[in-house]
Amino acid sequence: MMGMRTNIFNENFLNETDQDANSVLIELDKGLRSTKTGEQCEAIIRFPKLFEKYPFPILINSSFLKLAEFFRIGSNLSRLWVLRVCQQSEKHLEKILNVDEFVKRIFMVIHSNDPVARALTLRTLGAVACVIPEKQQVHHAIRNALDSHDTVEVEAAIYASVQFAAQSKSFAVGMCSKVASMIESLQTPVSMKILLIPVLRHMYHDANTAALVRTLCHNLLPKYPSEQFVIAIIQSLSHLSYVTSVDIPDQVDLLLVYLKDPRKKVQLAVLQSLNKLAGKGAYLWPKSAINKLLTLTMQCSYTNMALDVVITLTGCPTTCHTMLNEERNQILEMCKSCLLLEHNVGGKALTILTKLVSYCCTENIAPPTCFVEHLNMNLEYLIHSALHNKAPLKDFRIYLRCGIQLSRVNQAFGENFAETIAELLVENSACFTCVFRKTTSNKASIFNLQHVDFERLQDHEPNYSDLQTGFSYNPRRRKF
Numbered sequence: 001m002m003g004m005r006t007n008i009f010n011e012n013f014l015n016e017t018d019q020d021a022n023s024v025l026i027e028l029d030k031g032l033r034s035t036k037t038g039e040q041c042e043a044i045i046r047f048p049k050l051f052e053k054y055p056f057p058i059l060i061n062s063s064f065l066k067l068a069e070f071f072r073i074g075s076n077l078s079r080l081w082v083l084r085v086c087q088q089s090e091k092h093l094e095k096i097l098n099v100d101e102f103v104k105r106i107f108m109v110i111h112s113n114d115p116v117a118r119a120l121t122l123r124t125l126g127a128v129a130c131v132i133p134e135k136q137q138v139h140h141a142i143r144n145a146l147d148s149h150d151t152v153e154v155e156a157a158i159y160a161s162v163q164f165a166a167q168s169k170s171f172a173v174g175m176c177s178k179v180a181s182m183i184e185s186l187q188t189p190v191s192m193k194i195l196l197i198p199v200l201r202h203m204y205h206d207a208n209t210a211a212l213v214r215t216l217c218h219n220l221l222p223k224y225p226s227e228q229f230v231i232a233i234i235q236s237l238s239h240l241s242y243v244t245s246v247d248i249p250d251q252v253d254l255l256l257v258y259l260k261d262p263r264k265k266v267q268l269a270v271l272q273s274l275n276k277l278a279g280k281g282a283y284l285w286p287k288s289a290i291n292k293l294l295t296l297t298m299q300c301s302y303t304n305m306a307l308d309v310v311i312t313l314t315g316c317p318t319t320c321h322t323m324l325n326e327e328r329n330q331i332l333e334m335c336k337s338c339l340l341l342e343h344n345v346g347g348k349a350l351t352i353l354t355k356l357v358s359y360c361c362t363e364n365i366a367p368p369t370c371f372v373e374h375l376n377m378n379l380e381y382l383i384h385s386a387l388h389n390k391a392p393l394k395d396f397r398i399y400l401r402c403g404i405q406l407s408r409v410n411q412a413f414g415e416n417f418a419e420t421i422a423e424l425l426v427e428n429s430a431c432f433t434c435v436f437r438k439t440t441s442n443k444a445s446i447f448n449l450q451h452v453d454f455e456r457l458q459d460h461e462p463n464y465s466d467l468q469t470g471f472s473y474n475p476r477r478r479k480f
Contacts, residue, residue: 126160282316
């Protein structure tokens, strides 16, 4: 019993509805004034929960001023926990009323002789960059810290640089040359250069600065071919292109070059960036880039993610037009190959064909016969196969969504699809709840498309354990 520490806090102090915010704040203030370090830290880490339950500006302002004062006079351990509170309570920072006083108390520690204390100060200032984006004295302190001989302080300055570059145009433009010189310097360790590169992704406020950063990163790629370096540069350049929308065609071409890189992590970073750029500006993609992507889809290590990029591209009418007129055969071959693979890959191939056919129907264009034939041949089969093989529910939902999307643009297909689902309900009644309504006693038209609750069907989880083990399937083609 002697080894047990008495907790001065009520463990349920934020769960008691009859306790007001002032009482809770007084209780936490008592913990901050405790002589025991453990109780001080325990009080600090309870503030984010306090802010969530009582998001009042007066309370938040008072709390952050208390934390800032404790940061000034406390130990490095307590400063670390104050930093964590600032990081976790980012959405409440704008409710601080006395920002200048708050920053003043934090900033006083920057003059400490302890490099760890200075590093914690820089990181805390970076965590609150959204409310002090144009504080010139903070900008100056970060710039000076980058020249420090203490690694911990330099890394903290880099973290703060990333945060302020995302918030302040003047800081980003002013730091561009400094960061570029550090990256190009032979005296800067490679590990430090990798940390500096993310700062460059926020240099988009000025056209000349963005062009300078792009040139710098392109020059760095052949000099530092290591996996971490390539990934950091690719991600920074892609973010820069995503924000500016100026260099998307060139960036897409660069990414497709690195999609051929045999390193899986590099391919993963490339595909994530391609998907991001496809969502932002698919209409800006060069036609040759679409061809290269389709060629590399089956060759890369992450076919599933490559198909996601193609699906994102099909959301743009311009890209759909290009695919249907110039890449029709290549898309068909790619989808045919994917339909022979596992369910998650086949489902995405089916989604691509569905989106392209839906685009044709929406624009009153005759859909390619080869696309329609493959949809007719594979959709019903994949639905039955997913049930029979107990495929993951998400794959089953993909097939249903494809059927729903096609049904919305083609009434004949919708009627056949509704009949197929109705037969599935009869054959596997234990797998589904009743999500259809009978509309007539006529067997030929028991289920009508407009009365089918497709949305409930795709969200309902079938009970695979109730399926008959002797399930057999006689495929029939549903025609448009």
